Amino acid sequence: MAILRLEDGTTYTQLSDIVRELAPLNVQINCWQIGDDPELRDLLAQDILSDVEKEQVLKALDIYFQQLATNAGYQERDLIALHPSVPNLDTMLSKFDRVHTHADPEVRYIIAGEGIFGFVRPDGSQVELTVQPEDYINVPAGTEHWFYLTALRQIKAVRYFTSREGWVPEYTDREIRFRAASVDLRSQSLLKS
Ligand SMILES: CSCCC(=O)/C(O)=C/O
Ligand SMILES: [Fe+2]
Numbered sequence: 001m002a003i004l005r006l007e008d009g010t011t012y013t014q015l016s017d018i019v020r021e022l023a024p025l026n027v028q029i030n031c032w033q034i035g036d037d038p039e040l041r042d043l044l045a046q047d048i049l050s051d052v053e054k055e056q057v058l059k060a061l062d063i064y065f066q067q068l069a070t071n072a073g074y075q076e077r078d079l080i081a082l083h084p085s086v087p088n089l090d091t092m093l094s095k096f097d098r099v100h101t102h103a104d105p106e107v108r109y110i111i112a113g114e115g116i117f118g119f120v121r122p123d124g125s126q127v128e129l130t131v132q133p134e135d136y137i138n139v140p141a142g143t144e145h146w147f148y149l150t151a152l153r154q155i156k157a158v159r160y161f162t163s164r165e166g167w168v169p170e171y172t173d174r175e176i177r178f179r180a181a182s183v184d185l186r187s188q189s190l191l192k193s
């Protein structure tokens with residue numbers, strides 16, 4: 001279930017509120033059910049998936065890919081699985097944790113773990129959106145955003161492509177003013193003390 005945090009600390013968890021707050025960016029957010037198939041749930045609980053297992057997961061969720069292919073011409077999908085034992089995880093994440101855009105829409109369906117997208121709204125305010133299983137997000141081409149993992153350091157997401165070239169990050173020099181996860185980490189450390 002998605003969580004949106006504004007710079008003033010306001011937090012939204014209702015999908016309708018989040019849709020409203022992200023509307024100025026035309027960022028689409030929705031909740032797509034994963035279902036309760038035990039074999040799929042077991043695969044999603046594994047950190048590491050073989051290529052065969054990844055394809056099994058993708059096929060189980062292809063109903064959504066078919067909708068995107070029919071309605072919006074999406075051509076390909078793959079599954080990204082990030083977890084603490086991925087070699088050079090921090091190097092990979094460093095590609096996304098600076099403000100960047102893509103020439104194509106960034107379309108992700110979160111199916112395990114969680115991650116945080118940051119956005120700059122037209123009024124200059126910055127917001128951060130924690131995405132979790134069943135959250136679907138479509139970030140329009142050219143939208144400034146950043147992405148990083150929470151303290152869980154684990155996410156599985158289906159990536160949908162209209163072309164492969166268009167998702168390469170194009171960096172902007174926008175400064176990121178806050179990180180909600182650090183707020184969480186700070187509050188967690190406060191809770192611990
Ligand atoms: C959750 S998919 C990994 C992040 C990514 O592809 C991207 O471009 C984030 O901005
Ligand atoms: Fe991105």
Ligand code: NI
Binds near residue numbers: 001002030133
């Ligand atoms: Ni949800």
